[in-house]
Amino acid sequence: MARTKDPAVRTLLIERAGQMLRTREPITLRSLVAGTGVSTMAVYTYFGGMDGVWKALRQEGFTRLAARLATVATSADPVRDLAALGAAYVRNALDNPDLYRVMFDATFDLEDSDAADETLQRLVHVVERAKGAGRFRADVDPLELATQSWIIGHGLASLVATGPLPRQTLTNGIALLTALFTSAGDDPDRCRRSVEHGWKELPPPGLSRGRA
Amino acid sequence: MARTKDPAVRTLLIERAGQMLRTREPITLRSLVAGTGVSTMAVYTYFGGMDGVWKALRQEGFTRLAARLATVATSADPVRDLAALGAAYVRNALDNPDLYRVMFDATFDLEDSDAADETLQRLVHVVERAKGAGRFRADVDPLELATQSWIIGHGLASLVATGPLPRQTLTNGIALLTALFTSAGDDPDRCRRSVEHGWKELPPPGLSRGRA
DNA sequence: CCCTAAACCATATCAGTGCTATGTAATGTG
DNA sequence: CACATTACATAGCACTGATATGGTTTAGGG
Numbered sequence: 466m467a468r469t470k471d472p473a474v475r476t477l478l479i480e481r482a483g484q485m486l487r488t489r490e491p492i493t494l495r496s497l498v499a500g501t502g503v504s505t506m507a508v509y510t511y512f513g514g515m516d517g518v519w520k521a522l523r524q525e526g527f528t529r530l531a532a533r534l535a536t537v538a539t540s541a542d543p544v545r546d547l548a549a550l551g552a553a554y555v556r557n558a559l560d561n562p563d564l565y566r567v568m569f570d571a572t573f574d575l576e577d578s579d580a581a582d583e584t585l586q587r588l589v590h591v592v593e594r595a596k597g598a599g600r601f602r603a604d605v606d607p608l609e610l611a612t613q614s615w616i617i618g619h620g621l622a623s624l625v626a627t628g629p630l631p632r633q634t635l636t637n638g639i640a641l642l643t644a645l646f647t648s649a650g651d652d653p654d655r656c657r658r659s660v661e662h663g664w665k666e667l668p669p670p671g672l673s674r675g676r677a
Numbered sequence: 678m679a680r681t682k683d684p685a686v687r688t689l690l691i692e693r694a695g696q697m698l699r700t701r702e703p704i705t706l707r708s709l710v711a712g713t714g715v716s717t718m719a720v721y722t723y724f725g726g727m728d729g730v731w732k733a734l735r736q737e738g739f740t741r742l743a744a745r746l747a748t749v750a751t752s753a754d755p756v757r758d759l760a761a762l763g764a765a766y767v768r769n770a771l772d773n774p775d776l777y778r779v780m781f782d783a784t785f786d787l788e789d790s791d792a793a794d795e796t797l798q799r800l801v802h803v804v805e806r807a808k809g810a811g812r813f814r815a816d817v818d819p820l821e822l823a824t825q826s827w828i829i830g831h832g833l834a835s836l837v838a839t840g841p842l843p844r845q846t847l848t849n850g851i852a853l854l855t856a857l858f859t860s861a862g863d864d865p866d867r868c869r870r871s872v873e874h875g876w877k878e879l880p881p882p883g884l885s886r887g888r889a
Numbered sequence: 890c891c892c893t894a895a896a897c898c899a900t901a902t903c904a905g906t907g908c909t910a911t912g913t914a915a916t917g918t919g
Numbered sequence: 920c921a922c923a924t925t926a927c928a929t930a931g932c933a934c935t936g937a938t939a940t941g942g943t944t945t946a947g948g949g
Binding site: 613 | 778781782784785789790793824828829830831832835836839840841842846849852855856860
């Protein structure tokens with residue numbers, strides 16, 4: 466009946482937007498389409514406006530986060546896996562600080578909440594596995610403990626990747642997660658070893674990008 | 678030598694900006710001065726531009742936070758006081774969610790970092806007091822533990838006040854802080870009681886503003 | 890095969906944004 | 920009192936996101 470939208474244009478634009486975010490160029494309607502050959506109107510047919518671009522960018526952020534979490538292999542030690550997920554979460558925020566910011570910037574709409582819930586479920590599942598392995602007490606609520614892990618991960622990621630804390634502060638993740646998992650019933654020494662093992666997923670301090 | 682600035686204009690404008698933030702009106706150069714009788718140029722003589730307005734707004738946020746933390750009385754139980762500070766921190770974010778957002782929104786400049794450091798020092802001091810009272814092990818680094826408390830407080834405040842988590846999630850603060858302080862050497866039962874006592878500073882769930 | 894209806898999209902234009910240049914009025918100091 | 924210096928009002932700048940309009944392209948039914 467009519468022409469069909471070319472989905473490649475959509476991915477082209479959000480990819481370009483992501484790169485502009487990384488290079489800290491201001492993303493405006495005109496600067497976004499400049500050089501791509503597409504017209505400003507395309508932004509409206511594909512995204513309904515700049516708001517739609519930002520929303521798509523937020524979804525891209527959650528997609529990238531999910532992909533990063535997916536790289537965390539499942540091992541025989543669920544507590545290690547939990548720490549590894551936390552490390553992967555923080556690492557994703559460190560690698561895409563601006564994208565991470567827009568993810569939690571605007572007021573959450575349902576779409577974003579769903580994406581966030583999905584990553585949370587990933588944590589819940591591993592907590593359940595740890596419970597099954599007898600590492601946590603029977604009375605721990607998996608959703609609750611997963612949420613608490615998320616709070617730690619987000620606090621850390623937010624204050625370091627887009628906030629005032631220097632990068633070496635990230636090692637606090639070990640102490641925080643160890644304290645949390647120990648309070649959930651895990652043996653302190655064993656817990657610390659598991660968390661330290663899982664936290665190795667984090668990149669070395671390397672060239673520090675935080676402030677002194 | 679010349680006309681002198683009226684400092685009242687400055688406070689008038691940032692107060693108005695704060696209110697516009699609360700009512701979620703977009704803060705633009707013209708809408709900010711509309712109705713105040715002052716001209717758009719006043720924004721430039723007093724703030725140097727809209728960036729200056731946002732910077733002043735951020736400082737206002739830290740000022741308000743410091744004022745809130747100052748209302749936390751010092752008791753004989755430093756662990757309680759620590760939890761009370763955490764609760765006050767979260768409560769401030771809940772009462773001024775948009776202000777809290779702008780505080781950590783833009784890239785941190787030195788001024789903001791100083792303001793943030795000041796609130797952190799408040800925590801460090803109480804941790805030292807707890808160490809002196811024998812509640813924490815001698816080998817805990819006060820700055821480290823204070824930072825970890827901040828990470829928890831910020832994660833909680835950020836995810837609840839300006840994020841996807843519902844308000845009742847705030848009770849997780851008790852478990853998180855108890856886990857942390859216990860791992861620092863405090864007696865588990867005593868710690869829980871202290872934290873629960875201090876956390877009472879938080880307002881009751883009341884009319885929930887989070888999502889279900 | 891073609892021809893019509895629908896969708897895509899280029900152009901021009903709009904109101905609104907932050908900001909600045911220019912001229913004027915006010916004021917504290919010498 | 921005179922004047923240098925500052926505050927400020929006006930008008931205008933380049934830019935923003937958004938839309939109205941109509942031309943162009945494409946898909947699918949006759």
